[in-house]
Amino acid sequence: MKKQSLLKLFLTTALLCSLCLTGCGDKAGDTESSDSGSQDANQDAQVDNAEDGEETPVGNSTIEFTELAEDSYEERAIVRSRNLERIQNVMERAAKGEELTIGYIGGSITMGSGASSYKKCYASLVSDWWEKSFPDASFTFVNAGIGATDSKFACARCYDDLLQYNPDFVIVEFSVNDESHMAYSESYESLLRMILDYETNPALLILNMVTYNGGYNAQDIHNAVAFRYDLPAVSMKTSIYADIESGVLKATDVSADMTHPNDLGHEYTASIVTYFMEKVYAKGFEESFYEPYKLPDPTKTLVSINAKRHRNDTLQAELNGFTKDESKQNGITDVFKMGYEAKNEGDSMTFTVEGSRISLQYRKTNANNAPHGVAIIDGDEATAVELDGNFPGGWGDWLYYQTIYEGDAGEHTVEIRLTDSADKAFYLVSVITAQE
Secondary structure (H helix, E strand, O other), X not given: OEEEEOOOOHHHHHHHHHOOOOOOOOOOOEEEEEEOOOOOOOOOOOOOOOOOOOOOOOOOOOOOOOOOXXXXXXXXXXXXXXXXXXXXXXXXXXXXXXXXXXXXXXXXXXXXXXXXXXXXXXHHHHHHHHHHHOOOOEEEEEEEEOOOOOHHHHHHHHHHHOHHHOOOEEEEEOOOOOOOOHHHHHHHHHHHHXXXXXXXXXXXXXXXXXXXXOOOOOHHHHHHHHXXXXXXXXXXXXXXXXXXXXXXXXXXXXXXXXXXXXXXXHHHHHHHHHHHHHHHHOOOOOHHHHOOOOOOOOOOOOOHHHOEEEOOOOOOEEEEEOEEOOOOOOOOOOOOOOOEEEOOOOOEXXXXXXXXXXXXXXXXXXXXXXXXXXXXXXXXXXXXXEEEOEOOOOOOEEEEEEXXXXXXXXXXXXXXXXXOOOXXXXXXXXXXXXXX
């Protein structure tokens, strides 16, 4: 089978581009089309021992499914198995040979970090599963993973990086990038709601990744949202990390840096996703779980759902020492583009935006040779917010996200002013606004 990427340079350059974000990774923001032709399922599923008379989906697929034991890591990975109707519908359409778009949105793990090549990361392995399981279908794959980013930023870029491609099925992965507190509950709910409420009515699966040297993730916050929205979720914490805790595996078996899975870790990640999908397709869950999904009312006031991103192509700014970066962006992981930069004390830029929340994205560098600055809202120097372009002890250049204002909605004037000079420029990537 032949895959034809719409962003052909990614497969050869994205690993290098992502070094500045995560230290590894190799393709993100890619929209890839393929016509399936393989008849071999790329999975470890056993032969189906279903009872006579069991309902089987209509169409052509190579899926053969046997439910594994409750204590298997694949079964333990399933932390929520509701709202299966949309997922089932997508797979039945695939079995009928339709054209479908499969999307992924997340951080560096979704981008492919930790894998020796993009083809060995979980997103690519899951894409392979779709093609081999449904050989008559035609798939487009959209990878909207960007390293070192969270669900707050995802809300501002969800349409441009994912939804505009009209996805039919989406995996959301932010559990090691988000923090376990209520601010991320709001942004995560906003993100899920944006996807679920999109015009294509995408099916959605939540993927909880984990750190392997302590078990940290934000799945308590994320899965609380999943439960309220009756959404399915699978978790590496309840499956592979549990095996590490019990001594079945070592953390170093699945990750070199304890966050990004290696090739084996990505294989495990793909396997908990595809096992769940195969069980859905085989109608292995309660019949009531397959009932039509109704999007619930929001559980709280959502601000992030209205997030907007402003870069130098849309932001109207008065520049005093700052200059526009006119270089071309090479895909969504080429993050330090379309911004503004300056490096001398007193350099400033001023702009007016509308919102009740204003955030800045700027570069922090571990070279520790970037300027400091302040953000002044509506001319109030007494409440100026400090900005620091340095990342002491960090892993590289970080696309840092800092909220500088939360308050009254409406128009606000922002001045960014450098308070010292340095060898490396302070680089403002974008301004993100939101309001109720």
